[in-house]
Amino acid sequence: MTHTTSLREDRSRSQFRVWHLWLLALFVAVAIVNIQDQGRTEPALVVLAAAGFVLYGLIGWGAWNVARKRRDRLGRTPVMILYLGAMAVFFLVATITYLLIEHAYLVGV
Numbered sequence: 001m002t003h004t005t006s007l008r009e010d011r012s013r014s015q016f017r018v019w020h021l022w023l024l025a026l027f028v029a030v031a032i033v034n035i036q037d038q039g040r041t042e043p044a045l046v047v048l049a050a051a052g053f054v055l056y057g058l059i060g061w062g063a064w065n066v067a068r069k070r071r072d073r074l075g076r077t078p079v080m081i082l083y084l085g086a087m088a089v090f091f092l093v094a095t096i097t098y099l100l101i102e103h104a105y106l107v108g109v
Contacts, residue, residue: 042105064083
């Protein structure tokens, strides 16, 4: 059995929609406020934090694409719960990692 996708489906997967851009602007705004809230002026730490947010966004986008593919098999609600839980755990691990790096940078371990 072959599965074909229409040209319209392919375009909708690869093109940004208005809510994608809104979400991107919101994500950038939260990242900027979070970085400014830290009160750090060291360029290395600011770049590390910014790169971490960019990486988190890319991983979230990739994980969302994987979750969308599994949605039909597992169901919408379980996939959403798994996705949100995994992203929350990943954010916690990334935050702890950043704090450890920041401590080592400032104290000089």
